[in-house]
Amino acid sequence: MKKSMDNLIIIAIFLLFAIGIGILLPPYFFQKNVQAIQINLTFITVALVLFLSYRGSYRNYIMAEKNLENNTNTIKEILHLTDIIIKIPNTEDLFDTILKKAVEIIKQAEKGSLIVLNMDNELEFKAVVGYDKEKIQNIKLNLEETFAYIKTNGQLTKPCIIRNISAFNEAVLDQSKYKALKSAEGLTVKTTLSCPIVIDGMLYGMINIDSSEINAFNNEDIDTMEFFSNQAGIVIKNHKLIDEVLYLSRHDSLTNVYNRRYFEELYLSFMEKTQESNRSFSLVYFDLDNLKNINDTFGHQAGDKAILSFVNTIKKNIRESDLLARYGGDEFIAIFFNADEESVKHRIHKIKRLLDTTPVYAHGKIVKVEFSYGIANYPEDNAELQNLIKKADKRMYEYKTNRLKDGA
Structure with a gap:
């Protein structure tokens, strides 16, 4: 019309x-x-x-309409990112999604990479499109080695286009990094559009869009990528905030192990898989002995030290697949997968010996960290979490009573 x-x-x-x-x-x-x-x-x-x-x-008018169409497509992709941000489980998946969207919206883009600045001021490859990720993910670049840094004299605030990129890499990178990039097919491109990701005024990383055409990309692409990277920075920041909130809602603030609510959620989730695969597990209910007495005698800081010593010792002696959670003030719960009761007892006694040899000190005095425990097994005892906890709790009190009688 x-x-x-x-x-x-x-x-x-x-x-x-x-x-x-x-x-x-x-x-x-x-x-x-x-x-x-x-x-x-x-x-x-x-x-x-x-x-x-x-x-x-x-x-x-035609040019403006074309630019508007491109910007509209870019905005749509950004809105899509914003919509799915909560559904993306981890940062690595978010990086993959951002990079794929960037390659999609830039004409003549064939490949790309998203690199992030680490604590050592090195750039690590977090996502790639069109490259061998296994070969490229171990390459780390110094910020000063990047084409964007050299092209802009360190003023990494705007996107820039670098042509004849292979010659640039050969001249700047050391031989080991150059060969590694070559092995990952990172030197087949001729032009790169590099755009910084800035979060809270600090360089976070870069999005690099690559093409095999020497005359690829133009000022319009620069404008598009500048807008896209600004929005990508906001999305990454929001995702990190969501991750932090989720972490705090799922973990105990002192020990950083799972809290009771999230442990119960996890139990329901893995129980479905356990019943399907006929796996077995042992649930262990721990109770720290004399924690109240430690708090009253030496103060709550000493009590926190005792709790952390207990938790850290357990963490070092369970597998990554096992679960540990704080279930109450001095009560903890653990699940050991694919382990019979005797092997679980063996590990628990090892933890006891380690705690005996590494006591906590408060006001120059030794504070012994001791605990009682009870074990319930699936499927022998029950499948319902609360029933398993009741049985483990009962056995824990039996263990504590017998230990006190024996004076141990």
């Missing part, structure tokens, strides 16, 4: 021009009417000005 209207306007202006010519020529050739010629020359001039002005405006 728009194009039809634009064509009609052009035709109308052209007709005005033609009418002017038609009015001008007869009096010029046949009547020599100077006044008529002057009038019609004015008419033609106006028509020409209108035509040329519209032609220029039309071109600008």
